[in-house]
Amino acid sequence: MNSDEVFDAISHPMRVEILRELAKGPRGFADLKRKLKIDSSGLLDFHLKKMSSIVTTNAEGLYVLNDRGFAAVQAIDVVSRxxxxxxxxxxxxxxxxxxxxxxxxxxxxxxxxxxxxxxxxxxxxxxxxxxxxxxxxxxxxxxxxxxxxx
Amino acid sequence: MNSDEVFDAISHPMRVEILRELAKGPRGFADLKRKLKIDSSGLLDFHLKKMSSIVTTNAEGLYVLNDRGFAAVQAIDVVSRxxxxxxxxxxxxxxxxxxxxxxxxxxxxxxxxxxxxxxxxxxxxxxxxxxxxxxxxxxxxxxxxxxxxx
DNA sequence: AAGCGTGGTCAATGTTTCTTGACTTGCTGG
DNA sequence: CCAGCAAGTCAAGAAACATTGACCACGCTT
The missing domain is CATH 1.20.5 (Single alpha-helices involved in coiled-coils or other helix-helix interfaces)
Known part of the structure; x- marks a missing residue:
C-alpha cells in the first residue's frame, strides 16, 4: 500500500473535513457542500478529485471511502490521540x-x-x-x- | 495536538524518507544527504525546515524526531499496515x-x-x-x- | 415554460511549494 | 596556509496547488 498518496490526500484541512464527513457514511455532492459550508462547486470538485485514490462513488452515485480512505481517517486519529x-x-x-x-x-x-x-x-x-x-x-x-x- | 502540521510535514515523499531515517536514530546533515542520495544541500535544508515542528536538533547538533515526529512515523505505519x-x-x-x-x-x-x-x-x-x-x-x-x- | 436544485466541468489566476545552484562559514589534514 | 569537506543559507525560477466564477445538463415542480 502506497502511503504517499494517502498523506497527500489528507494534507489539506478541507480534505480532512471531507474525510471525517465521509467516515460517517456515504454523501452526495450537494450534501458535502452544505455540511462543510463550501460555496464553490469547483473547489469541492478539485478536492474530491485530489482524493480519487481513497474516495470513490458507489452504485447510487454517492461518495464513499474505500479501504485506504478508512486507513487515512485512522491515521488522523492516531496523530491526534x-x-x-x-x-x-x-x-x-x-x-x-x-x-x-x-x-x-x-x-x-x-x-x-x-x-x-x-x-x-x-x-x-x-x-x-x-x-x-x-x-x-x-x-x-x-x-x-x-x-x-x- | 494539531495534526494539520504533522500531515503537512509528511505529505511529501522525500520528507517521509527523512522521517523513516530519523526514526532509526539521530543523524547529521551530510549523513542524511548520503543516505537519501540528495545532491542538493538546499533541497535537504528546505525539507528539514518544512518539518521544523516535528524535527529538532539535539545537543550534538544532530537531527532528531520529537514526540510528534514519532507520531508521524506511527501514522505512516498505520496506513501502510x-x-x-x-x-x-x-x-x-x-x-x-x-x-x-x-x-x-x-x-x-x-x-x-x-x-x-x-x-x-x-x-x-x-x-x-x-x-x-x-x-x-x-x-x-x-x-x-x-x-x-x- | 420558467425556475430551482443536484451534480458536476473547465479555464484562468493567484498562491505556495519545490528545486536548483551559487555562496558562506568553520574546521581539519597535509 | 590552502584544499576540501560538513553544514548550512538564500534568491530566483519552475512546477504544483487552491480558488474563483462562469458554464452545462438533467430532473422536478408550480
Whole structure:
C-alpha cells in the first residue's frame, strides 16, 4: 500500500473535513457542500478529485471511502490521540501499583495472589503493546537545543 | 495536538524518507544527504525546515524526531499496515475454529474446556480491539462503480 | 415554460511549494 | 596556509496547488 498518496490526500484541512464527513457514511455532492459550508462547486470538485485514490462513488452515485480512505481517517486519529496514549499508560500503571499495595496491606488473603497475577500479566502485555508495538516514547528524545525557526 | 502540521510535514515523499531515517536514530546533515542520495544541500535544508515542528536538533547538533515526529512515523505505519490487520484477524479466527473443533473431536477431555474458555475470551477481546477500537472494516464499503480518474 | 436544485466541468489566476545552484562559514589534514 | 569537506543559507525560477466564477445538463415542480 502506497502511503504517499494517502498523506497527500489528507494534507489539506478541507480534505480532512471531507474525510471525517465521509467516515460517517456515504454523501452526495450537494450534501458535502452544505455540511462543510463550501460555496464553490469547483473547489469541492478539485478536492474530491485530489482524493480519487481513497474516495470513490458507489452504485447510487454517492461518495464513499474505500479501504485506504478508512486507513487515512485512522491515521488522523492516531496523530491526534498520540498524547492520550502516554497518559493512559501512566494512569493504568498508577492504578496497578496503588491498588495492589492497598489490597496487600488491608485484606491479606490468598485470593489476592490471583488478582495480582492476572493484573501483572495484563500490565506486561500492555507495556509490550504500548512501547514495542505502538512505539510510544516516554520522553522527548533529544534535549532539543532549539527548534529550527525560520 | 494539531495534526494539520504533522500531515503537512509528511505529505511529501522525500520528507517521509527523512522521517523513516530519523526514526532509526539521530543523524547529521551530510549523513542524511548520503543516505537519501540528495545532491542538493538546499533541497535537504528546505525539507528539514518544512518539518521544523516535528524535527529538532539535539545537543550534538544532530537531527532528531520529537514526540510528534514519532507520531508521524506511527501514522505512516498505520496506513501502510492497514491491509495486514484484516488478514491477521481472519488468520486468528480460522485458527480458533479449526483448532477447537479438532481438539474437541480428538481428545475429549474436560481440560479442553479451559483452553476453549481462555481462547474464546481472547477472541472476544481481539474482535473488540480490531473492530471497535481500530475501526477495521471487513469489506470495501461501497461497490465502487468506478474511481474518479482525471 | 420558467425556475430551482443536484451534480458536476473547465479555464484562468493567484498562491505556495519545490528545486536548483551559487555562496558562506568553520574546521581539519597535509 | 590552502584544499576540501560538513553544514548550512538564500534568491530566483519552475512546477504544483487552491480558488474563483462562469458554464452545462438533467430532473422536478408550480
Amino acid at each position: 498520540y498524547g492520550w496514549q502516554r497518559r493512559a499508560y501512566f494512569i493504568n500503571m498508577g492504578m496497578y501499583i496503588v491498588m495492589n499495595v492497598y489490597l496487600f496491606l488491608t485484606i491479606q488473603h490468598w485470593a489476592i495472589l490471583i488478582v495480582f497475577g492476572v493484573w501483572t500479566a495484563w500490565i506486561v502485555f500492555y507495556s509490550y503493546w504500548t512501547f514495542i508495538k505502538r512505539r510510544v516514547r516516554l520522553r522527548d528524545n533529544g534535549q532539543s537545543k532549539t527548534s529550527l525557526e525560520r | 492497514y491491509g495486514w490487520q484484516r488478514r491477521a484477524y481472519f488468520i486468528n479466527m480460522g485458527m480458533y475454529i479449526v483448532m477447537n473443533v479438532y481438539l474437541f473431536l480428538t481428545i475429549q477431555h474436560w481440560a479442553i474446556l479451559i483452553v476453549f474458555g481462555v481462547w474464546t475470551a481472547w477472541i472476544v477481546f481481539y474482535s473488540y480491539w480490531t473492530f471497535i477500537k481500530r475501526r477495521v472494516r471487513l469489506r470495501d464499503n461501497g461497490q465502487s462503480k468506478t474511481s474518479l480518474e482525471r
